[in-house]
Amino acid sequence: MISDSFVHFRTIPLAICISMAVVTVGYVLTNVAYFTTISAQELLLSKAVAVTFSERLLGNFSVAVPVFVALSCFGSMNGGVFAVSRLFYVASREGHLPEILSMIHIRKHTPVPAVIVLVPLFIPALFSFTCLFMVALSLYSDPFSTGIGFTITLTGVPAYYLFIIWDKKPRWFRRMSVASLLLGRNSVNLEPESPCMEQCLELTSNCSAGERSLALV
Incomplete structure (x- = not known):
């Protein structure tokens, strides 16, 4: 941001x-x-x-307090939406999500990469230990509900292997990725952050869909 x-x-x-x-x-x-x-x-x-x-x-004016609380929640949600969009952008740049999410607007140049804040190793270690303790305690007190949430979390493992570990993706998968790039670029005025990718898209702009896919793949 x-x-x-x-x-x-x-x-x-x-x-x-x-x-x-x-x-x-x-x-x-x-x-x-x-x-x-x-x-x-x-x-x-x-x-x-x-x-x-x-x-x-405040007496009768006390009804305004819930309104201000709601406005405060709305502001917090607005900031969260603004920050989360950057998370998807960075994840796409790293290859964790489809490449279409890493593109930026032609004129506004948004979204931009998130800022990585470096902290001492003790802080994330303490945070991880606290989270593990809370998960273990929840699993002990309510194993069914916690188990469902834990299972939902584990569904990210196949996605990790699909987008990160699996290097030799089939051609149809890469063609779908290229097609999504071209569709997003032409429909909502997007451009890739990488100049090389921009040149490839420009060179293939006059080709058919199949030719563009083969050229970029």
Whole structure:
């Protein structure tokens, strides 16, 4: 998402610092307001602390709080959709998904590659251990439901072998991939990130579908 910014070397640090500061101060002040207005017992018994807080202070205007909560969820969903689209883009560039997902718009040049953040090895190791512990605990407490989810996760193994491990794919498979590239390029104004791929598509633009597939394969 950094490449979407015109002056990313200045915009990104400012966005990170300002957003983190605003969110931190906002959450701290919100919790201070909760604890100064509502007792600890009421907090424990309340099903929605924000609604209880607004009913005590705002009266009839408390109906606006659920609306703002919904808007907050909408903003979070919007950011998630924006980020997840980049995940598919990068996965396609690495060969994990069809190549059509790695293409970018001719004029807008989006989506852009995601940014890989390097962290100490201890952090992903701790995260992995925590996830494994939670999965094991869930499997012990509810083996049927957890087993279904675990089975769904294992369905990604065939896809991994199909798109990553299997190097010598048959010609019909490669022709389908090329056909999807040409269809996406011509229908929704896409272009490949690789200049070599762009030259190949330009050279074969006047050929028939079969000739294009053979030329690119």
